Amino acid sequence: MQEITGLELSPKKVQYLKFLLKKGDLVKTTDISTELNVDPSTSTKTINDLAESGYVDHVPYRGVRLTEKGREFAEFFVNRHNILSLMLSHYGLSSEGACAEVSRFEAFVSKEAIDTICGSMGHPTVSVCGKIKHSSCNLH
């Protein structure tokens, strides 16, 4: 289990990891390119970056799978998304609006801030976008 600052990955790479976690198991690079609306060659290249950094394992022509490290990060990314969406929804944004807004900036919010916000909310278990787990929250 490694330190997560929350600022390790670019917005696009965060999207990749969240999608990989949602799909689970072995995912085709083509599924990713379809989901994220990019050329298949783009997703292959990005996946190779993520593999080099140890977030995924890539078996060429076969598919991609999160590593243990990748899974931990992906779970944090999903929680971060959900906590931020819940927060925005408290200020009058619709579920969809909050979700869309958060998707643009979530990659730049630190884990430290998320833990603080999460604690301040009383560690909610449900957001407007999905459920929230607290295994990685440092403020128990």
Added chain:
Amino acid sequence: MQEITGLELSPKKVQYLKFLLKKGDLVKTTDISTELNVDPSTSTKTINDLAESGYVDHVPYRGVRLTEKGREFAEFFVNRHNILSLMLSHYGLSSEGACAEVSRFEAFVSKEAIDTICGSMGHPTVSVCGKIKHSSCNLH
């Protein structure tokens, strides 16, 4: 007065405009490079970009000044920063923590979201980082 989506400028350029508004009047490109910790040649280049897009006027070797358009955007950027900082401070972040956190992601939050949040807060006039004006808030 033109439409502002809030997503027009990159994080760095938002910083430039906020600094220019704070300093007011004619600002040396060297002051900017000192403030933002970049090489003077970097600030000159970025200022030229902003001048091409109509946010500033640049008189070479003399200084930089916000245009009317630039001033409107800069005021929105400052308000956005302050509203988001106030929001985060409601969830347990310190003034400095909220301010630092917001500085990283503010460029990706839309004016539409800010107006909604601002309205939901009852149009506060004071934040943890400075005062808030409401001239540009669409939900008066």
Added chain:
DNA sequence: CAACCTTTTTGGACATACACCAAACATTAG
């Protein structure tokens, strides 16, 4: 008012992130 010193800009190079296209390559279906 000319030479010098300082400030600012220009030009060139580089890094990161992201994207696409065309061609090569592997897998799978028939």
Added chain:
DNA sequence: CTAATGTTTGGTGTATGTCCAAAAAGGTTG
């Protein structure tokens, strides 16, 4: 085992943002 399909490689391009070295402009002072 060949053809169609799916995937990767290599090449290129755009947008940001960065620095360094050299040129240019501005300011200062004998």
